[in-house]
Amino acid sequence: MDKLTKIGEVAAVPSTAVKTSKIGIGFEKLDRGVFDPSKAYDKVAAIGVKWIRLQSGWARTEKSKGVYDFAWLDDIVDNLCRRGLQPWLCLCYGNGLYDEEAAKVFGAVGCPPIKTDEQKQAWHNYVVAVTKRYQGRIGWYEVWNEPDGKWCWKHGVSGTEYGEFVKATAAAIKVGDPDAKVIGGSMCLTGLGWLNDVLQTGAGECMDALTYHSYSPDEVGGFERVRSLRAVCHAFNPRMEIIQGETGTQSRDDGAGALRGGAWTPLRQAKFLARHTMADLFDDVMFSSYFSCMDMIEALNGVVGDKSSYLDYGYFGVLGADFDENGVATGDYTPKPSYRALQTIAAIFREDVKLAEMPLQFSAGKGSPRLLRGDDSFKDLQYHGFRKSNGSAGLVYWRSTELLTTSYESTVSLEAVKLPEQVRLVDLVDGSIYTLPPAMIEDNGRGVRSFLHLPLRDYPLLLTFGDFI
The missing domain is CATH 3.20.20.80 (Glycosidases)
Structure with missing residues (x-):
């Protein structure tokens, strides 16, 4: 982080x-x-x-x-x-x-x-x-x-x-x-x-x-x-x-x-x-x-x-x-x-939070500067979206490596459309809230935003859009 x-x-x-x-x-x-x-x-x-x-x-x-x-x-x-x-x-x-x-x-x-x-x-x-x-x-x-x-x-x-x-x-x-x-x-x-x-x-x-x-x-x-x-x-x-x-x-x-x-x-x-x-x-x-x-x-x-x-x-x-x-x-x-x-x-995750499909997909991204290789594939992840009635959304994701043998850190990238502008990343284990630096967000000018080299852990992280927290 x-x-x-x-x-x-x-x-x-x-x-x-x-x-x-x-x-x-x-x-x-x-x-x-x-x-x-x-x-x-x-x-x-x-x-x-x-x-x-x-x-x-x-x-x-x-x-x-x-x-x-x-x-x-x-x-x-x-x-x-x-x-x-x-x-x-x-x-x-x-x-x-x-x-x-x-x-x-x-x-x-x-x-x-x-x-x-x-x-x-x-x-x-x-x-x-x-x-x-x-x-x-x-x-x-x-x-x-x-x-x-x-x-x-x-x-x-x-x-x-x-x-x-x-x-x-x-x-x-x-x-x-x-x-x-x-x-x-x-x-x-x-x-x-x-x-x-x-x-x-x-x-x-x-x-x-x-x-x-x-x-x-x-x-x-x-x-x-x-x-x-x-x-x-x-x-x-x-x-x-x-x-x-x-x-x-x-x-x-x-x-x-x-x-x-x-x-x-x-x-x-x-x-x-x-x-x-x-x-x-x-x-x-x-x-x-x-x-x-x-x-x-x-x-x-x-x-x-x-x-x-x-x-x-x-x-x-x-x-x-x-x-x-x-x-x-x-x-x-x-x-x-x-x-x-x-x-x-x-x-x-209380009150009106609901499971939801999200208008986003994980992408290969460019070479991750943290890994000196490409980002992790979405095929290895557990993830799902959530919505709240105020229009906000959240994506929870993690990699299910073996807890008793591995402490895992990596990165992932994704593309998203039609989601609120404000973006935060939340660590669901210790409750820390982070903003992303400009270098991690790209906007193609046609409504698609890319989020590059997001942290990936062996426990759930939450990427929020709008006032989800």
Whole structure:
């Protein structure tokens, strides 16, 4: 960026000032009390995301049969709503009051209440109580978490079994709140066989949306996956929305959980976040949720009474934390580079921004003085255009090199017509705004402008035309 002139930074827009957005973040695992939400509310709201994912915590709420204590969840929901955030709730997990196996598992993770009539009725009653209580505050309910993974459906994964569970849970949701929306799936694996088994039960008829999780260094593979998921879902229910419910990676190489062991750093995490979030917008999902707000223990395979079994620290957070002897996140909850990346994207891609085809094309350009060769080809890029109602436009582009092996810098050139005169370049990871020097812009006098040797990185940059920022 050294040939450009920095003129400012993208201003953060708090969630209270955001009316609509497709950008969200996770606030999960409070059913297991793994961090202090009171220290996170303001910092998360300052990111400017809108959607925020919670987990309902049946075992934490019903500790005596038929008696619900929602005080802990009320406090979380009310604090988030007060700050302009829109909670959506994953209904989970099991309850040791009704299941001996669930009583042995930390947080009763992965123990669905489907074995006995008593379990089924207790789950129905609980779901009715939840949705009735949060009517008007929560409108979307997700049925379980990652049921296609053995860690969250511990007795053995079955799409048919989960499909029947979705139908029963959807019926309970509607008893508590007839206007509530039902989300199914929460699927973490890529195969379509499990999903087909789910939808063959008729579950698709009561699902307003499908969520999928995306833990892969390669965001490009997600484009085909989303097309496939959307096509399968629409074969059963053409009205079903697609939601990216979890994606994320670590900020260090020694964390537990998905993508563990990779050569992750805080900067690579920020690049991952920017690439995957923009890819979700390219896919036109209903909304996209980054996992997660906080460094925290994974706590998916813990055994009650064996603390060592669930002190498995994950470093997925946009906020960094320390940990006490029980694995609870402590410290000041410090923003990482990924925090600023999400804040930048949330500020720009909100309200009336729409995907759009752009009147431009990448060109060979002249020899790039930065490369001592020609510019990169558009064939190696990920890019898409966006429009806003004020007439402005933006082009997001990056090169999808391997994040764990390569730090990529290059240049590209393009030609554009019929776009606003004012041009800016925005770094979507750190929020810097630049102007282009005159030498990088050529006008042929007939309405075509060429933009020469623009910076190209292994993370998204945004070229804006008019007042897009």
